[in-house]
Amino acid sequence: MYCPNCRCEFEGWVGRCPNCKTPLIDESPHVQEDVSKPISYETMVDLVRENGGQWSIDLSTTDVGTQKKWGFPYYGYRFAWVKRMQGTIDEISVDLSTTEVGTEKRWTFPYFGYGYAWEKRMEGNIGGNMISLAATNVRRERKWRFPYSGYGYAWTQELSGECGAELRATLIATDVSRKQGWRFPYFGYGSAWTQKGILTLTANE
Known part of the structure; x- marks a missing residue:
């Protein structure tokens, strides 16, 4: 099941999106492809410099990857990560995709196993100009609740x-979505992913 608003996938027993409460649909919503005009690299650099040396673009997640596993003694854990983020400014589009995902699983009483997933590398383009990013700050949380x-x-x-x-x-995350669930034999699992972020370009001196 998919949320047509957040464009995230959830288990079939979830009737509404845990994030925005929108009713879920059976098919994945179509992601609009990039139809903007390309911009030359020199023009983009000039735009950044004319804006005081920095240029910020709002991005939203349009596709989320999920994976759920079970293995003793973890009793079930779930991974979620951003697969794609997109945004537009002044008719110039930004399209980023995750090319490498980091995962980690742990077990400590009373947590009975929990998994982490995050975007290690993202690549894409801004108006046709290539951009490459690597994770420099990964946040982790763990919780316990019957x-x-x-x-x-x-x-x-x-x-x-x-x-x-x-x-x-x-690229800095400004809004994070969280999801938790319980279903035999998983005994509870949680996942989080960036829902919105701000991409800032800074001109080298």
Whole structure:
């Protein structure tokens, strides 16, 4: 089941999106492809410099990856991560995809197993210009509540990288979605992912 608003996938027994309360649908919502006009790298650098050396773009997650596993003694854990983020500014589109996912699972009383997943690397383009980012700050949380038997959340709070030779890039999470569930034999699982973020381009001095 999918949320047509958040564009996230959930278990079939969930009737409404835990994030926005929108009724779920059976098919994944269509993600609009990039139809904006490309911009030359020189023009983009000039735009950043004309804006005081920094240019910020709001991004939203349009696709989320999920995975649920069970293995003794973990009693079930769930991974979730951003697969794709998109945004537009001044008719210039940004399209980022996760190319490497980090995962980790742990077991400590009374948590009975919990899993973490986060975006280690993202790549894409801004108006046709390539951008590459790597995680520099990963957040983790763990909680315990009957009958969940412990669950963990993780998301990438910040990624940094470059867009060509003259621009540095930083992506910071501004809104994080969390989901928890319980279903035999998983005994509770939680997952988190970035729902919104701000991509900032900074001109090199």
